[in-house]
Amino acid sequence: MKKRIAAGLLLLLVLGAALVLRLAPYGYADQDRDETMAPSTARHWAGTDELGRDRAVRVAAALLIGLTGAAVAAAITTMIAACFGFLAAFSPRPVAAALIFIGDLFLALPWLFLLMLARSLLPLTASPMQTAVATFLVLAALGWPACARAVYRGAAQLRSAEWMIQGRACGLRARQLIRLHLVPRLLPLLLPQFLICVPAFIVAEANLGALGLGVGEPMPSWGAMLLELDNSALLARSHWVYLPIALLVIVLLILESFTAEAGADA
Amino acid sequence: MVFVRAGLSRGAYCRPSVFHQRILRCLYACRAGRGRLHLFTCRCPRSSGAQPVLGEAVSLPVAVAKRAGRTLLLMIFAAAGTILLVRFAPGFFSDSREMDAKYASAAREEIQAENSRQQTLGQIAVREFKGWLKGDFGESRQYRVPVAELIGARMRVSVLLLARGIAYGWLLALCVALPVSALRKGGVVWGLPFTLLLAIPASAMATACILSEIGGPVLVLSLLVAAREFKFLRGLLEAAWRSPHILYGRAQGLSPLALARMHILPNVAPQLCALATLSIVTALGALVPIEVVFTVPGIGQLAWSAVMNRDLPVLVAIGLWMAFVVGVAGMLSARDWTLEAA
Numbered sequence: 001m002k003k004r005i006a007a008g009l010l011l012l013l014v015l016g017a018a019l020v021l022r023l024a025p026y027g028y029a030d031q032d033r034d035e036t037m038a039p040s041t042a043r044h045w046a047g048t049d050e051l052g053r054d055r056a057v058r059v060a061a062a063l064l065i066g067l068t069g070a071a072v073a074a075a076i077t078t079m080i081a082a083c084f085g086f087l088a089a090f091s092p093r094p095v096a097a098a099l100i101f102i103g104d105l106f107l108a109l110p111w112l113f114l115l116m117l118a119r120s121l122l123p124l125t126a127s128p129m130q131t132a133v134a135t136f137l138v139l140a141a142l143g144w145p146a147c148a149r150a151v152y153r154g155a156a157q158l159r160s161a162e163w164m165i166q167g168r169a170c171g172l173r174a175r176q177l178i179r180l181h182l183v184p185r186l187l188p189l190l191l192p193q194f195l196i197c198v199p200a201f202i203v204a205e206a207n208l209g210a211l212g213l214g215v216g217e218p219m220p221s222w223g224a225m226l227l228e229l230d231n232s233a234l235l236a237r238s239h240w241v242y243l244p245i246a247l248l249v250i251v252l253l254i255l256e257s258f259t260a261e262a263g264a265d266a
Numbered sequence: 267m268v269f270v271r272a273g274l275s276r277g278a279y280c281r282p283s284v285f286h287q288r289i290l291r292c293l294y295a296c297r298a299g300r301g302r303l304h305l306f307t308c309r310c311p312r313s314s315g316a317q318p319v320l321g322e323a324v325s326l327p328v329a330v331a332k333r334a335g336r337t338l339l340l341m342i343f344a345a346a347g348t349i350l351l352v353r354f355a356p357g358f359f360s361d362s363r364e365m366d367a368k369y370a371s372a373a374r375e376e377i378q379a380e381n382s383r384q385q386t387l388g389q390i391a392v393r394e395f396k397g398w399l400k401g402d403f404g405e406s407r408q409y410r411v412p413v414a415e416l417i418g419a420r421m422r423v424s425v426l427l428l429a430r431g432i433a434y435g436w437l438l439a440l441c442v443a444l445p446v447s448a449l450r451k452g453g454v455v456w457g458l459p460f461t462l463l464l465a466i467p468a469s470a471m472a473t474a475c476i477l478s479e480i481g482g483p484v485l486v487l488s489l490l491v492a493a494r495e496f497k498f499l500r501g502l503l504e505a506a507w508r509s510p511h512i513l514y515g516r517a518q519g520l521s522p523l524a525l526a527r528m529h530i531l532p533n534v535a536p537q538l539c540a541l542a543t544l545s546i547v548t549a550l551g552a553l554v555p556i557e558v559v560f561t562v563p564g565i566g567q568l569a570w571s572a573v574m575n576r577d578l579p580v581l582v583a584i585g586l587w588m589a590f591v592v593g594v595a596g597m598l599s600a601r602d603w604t605l606e607a608a
Contacts, residue, residue, distance in 0.1 A: 105343050110551035110588060116573045117351045117581065203467045207555050210469035211570060222467075229473045245470050252465035 006257045013251065014067065017060035026054045028061040029218040039238040047240040049228060053218070059244050062220040063251065066202050069136035074197035076140035078147060078190055085151025086178070089159050100152070106145040112207060114142050119213045128219035135214055139201045147193040154189040158182055192259070199255035206248065222248050330597075337593030344589035348582045349394060353387050394582055404579030408571065413583045417565065421587075424557070424564035428549050430484045435491025435549075436542060439499050442492075444530075447503035448522055457500065463493035468552045472559035483560045490552045491545050502537055506530045539598075546595040550588060 026032070032044070032052040039047050046056035088099040106114070118138045126134065158164060167177050202222065208214040209223010217224060225244035228234060234241050369377070397404055403413035439460075446456040463471075468490055475481045506512065507530065515525050531538075557566035565584060572580040 101339075105340060105347070110547060110553075110592075112551045112554050113569060113585075113588060116554065116570065117348060117585075119573075199465070203465075206467040207469050210467070210473075210555060211558055213573070223469075226467070226470050226473065229470070229477065235477065245466075245474075248467075248470070249462070249465050253461065256461055256465055 002257060006254045010251070010254050013063065013247075013254075017063045020056055020060040021064070024054060024057045024060075026057055028053065028058045028220050030054070037234050037237050040240060046243055047238040050231060050234060055240055055243060058220040059225065059247060062222055062225050062244065063247060065132065065215070065220065066205060066222050067198075067251070069132060070139075070198045070201040070205065073136040073140035073143070073201050074194050076137075077143040077197055078194045080140070080144040081147030081151050081193060082186070082190055084144060084148040085153075085155050086182075088148070088152045089155035090174070090178075100149075103145040103148050103152075106142060107149075111142065111204065115139065115204060115208055116211065116213055118142060119208060126216065128216040131214075131216035132219055132221070135205060135208060136201070139204055143197055143201065143204075147197065150193055151186065151189060154186055155182065158185055195255070195259050199252050199259065202248070202252060202255070333597045337590070337597060340593050341586050341589040344585045345394070345398075345582050346391065348585040349391055349578070350387065353390060353578070390578070394579075398586075403583045406572075406577055406580050408575045408577045408580070413579045416568065416580065417583055417587065420564050420568050423562060424553060424566060427483055427487060427557075427562065427564060428546070428553065431487025432491055432542070432545055432549050434484065434488035436495060436545070438488060438492040439496040440538075443496055443499035443503055444526055445522075447500050448507050448526075453500070453504075457496065460493045460496040463489050467555075469555040469559055472556050476559065483556045483562050486556050486560075487549055487552055491549055494548050495541060495545055498541055499538075502534055502541075503530065506534050543595040543598045547592055550591065 021028075030053065032038075032048060032054070034052070035041065035044060035048050036052040037048065037050050038044055038052075041047070044054045044056070046054070046059065048054055049058070084099065084103065088096045088103075091099065115138060118141070119135065163181070164177065167181060172180075205214055206222040206226055209221050210226050211223075214223035215221035222244065226248075228241050229245065231241075394404065401414070403417070405411065406413055406416055409416060442456065442460075446453050449456070466474075468486065471489065472483070472486050475486055512525055512529060515529060516522075553564065553566035554570055555566075556562070557564045558570050561567070565587065568580060569584045571577070572584065
């Protein structure tokens with residue numbers, strides 16, 4: 001029931017954002033130089049930023065970009081984690097130990113520090129779309145170790161299950177065992193990992209953006225929108241500046257409820 | 267047919283003859299004091315399940331040495347990874363002389379070529395590792411100050427912030443989780459503020475603190491640690507409250523306070539210690555945005571500045587420091603080393 005309400009709310013937010021983008025006469029990068037830092041007006045109901053860009057349109061775009069990017073990155077990271085976990089669980093002991101050590105190495109350093117390092121590797125003169133893709137790819141490339149550990153634990157339990165031994169004794173090949181028996185049994189484990197990754201990636205992107213290492217301007221992102229809060233002149237003029245952070249918290253709360261439900265189901 | 271998982275590769279099974287030979291060889295080696303000690307497990311369709319054949323714990327010094335070695339390896343790999351990342355970062359070869367108009371284009375090209383020759387990956391790695399052995403972490407490219415001096419001055423600030431943030435965060439999480447875990451209903455409502463805190467990025471929380479002029483970096487770090495640890499603590503304490511001896515104690519009329527003080531907290535103390543040391547990693551991750559937003563002159567702010575300016579010596583030193591702290595935290599968080607090593 002809770003899951004359905006949360007899914008309904010999320011769908012409503014996504015549809016609302018899509019509708020705002022569809023109906024608004026401006027794009028997220030269009031500047032209205034006559035109305036910079038404007039409060040709520042008839043033309044811009046959520047006001048504008050310091051460059052005169054419509055805040056409602058930018059928030060809607062940030063929501064869609066953030067959710068899509070985080071979902072894609074979470075899917076990639078879950079796939080990497082699944083492959084890594086499988087490989088570690090079904091490899092000889094030295095190979096498994098080496099693989100686990102690689103995962104530990106990624107887990108050893110604080111995630112944000114690693115993200116900063118990896119993000120700084122990217123070219124300085126990249127288009128906004130390239131920076132967005134690069135940011136989410138970096139998240140996907142560095143987010144797998146924790147998931148891989150969970151998958152490894154699950155796969156290792158399944159490896160020593162009685163039905164597995166029976167299957168091997170009956171002459172099933174490793175490929176058949178994995179495709180027909182292991183993957184269907186591990187799917188309930190992979191889904192919570194995916195759901196955990198989505199809000200984590202959104203928060204990471206917001207933190208990276210706030211440090212100036214996220215999605216490049218003029219493409220809107222949660223991180224870039226949060227930077228508006230540093231502008232005291234803007235804060236004094238309009239309360240709509242708080243719209244991005246309020247919406248971000250609502251989205252994250254909805255996603256957290258999914259995570260809690262998925263964790264309970266698993 | 268006997269299936270065996272002992273002294274063989276994982277998931278590999280062998281015929282009975284090979285199985286018996288291996289088991290006997292391992293048993294002989296262990297009794298003779300040679301070879302590594304394992305917990306052997308054999309599986310047989312006729313038996314009900316796994317049966318431990320032989321088990322013996324590795325001694326504490328060996329376990330300590332293994333964990334220390336692992337930490338050292340972790341630090342070396344972390345440093346090598348940092349060098350690799352920063353070496354290929356755009357702008358790493360940039361030299362201020364290249365922007366100087368008095369140099370001809372040929373001279374600028376020569377400067378670039380010279381930099382490329384001197385900054386190969388192998389040369390950088392060898393130079394850095396040699397320096398560390400002598401206690402020299404190099405000179406910051408950005409500040410032109412020895413890295414050890416730069417980090418030393420900021421270390422105190424960051425360590426103090428971390429210590430206070432973790433301590434207050436744990437105090438808050440424990441004070442709320444202990445009574446909430448004993449409740450039969452309404453636990454979800456009490457947990458809501460912590461769920462809400464989890465949904466706010468560290469940088470946004472720090473900005474909100476500045477705007478409202480309430481609190482500072484310690485408050486933000488404490489709230490983040492408390493939000494993260496509350497979930498684990500509540501789960502741990504709920505399980506403790508449900509254990510049979512606690513239920514019996516409650517039925518006997520012991521007060522919840524006495525139960526918590528005499529039975530619950532001492533029982534979960536090892537798990538709490540393990541969790542507390544692991545929250546160092548959580549706090550380290552949050553250190554960067556907090557220090558940047560609050561302009562605290564600590565390690566997090568230095569790391570951010572070094573990343574923005576491709577300051578390799580500083581980044582490598584910070585990477586080493588973080589790997590060391592995390593490695594030591596991991597070592598401390600192991601509750602029973604001898605058992606784990608077995």
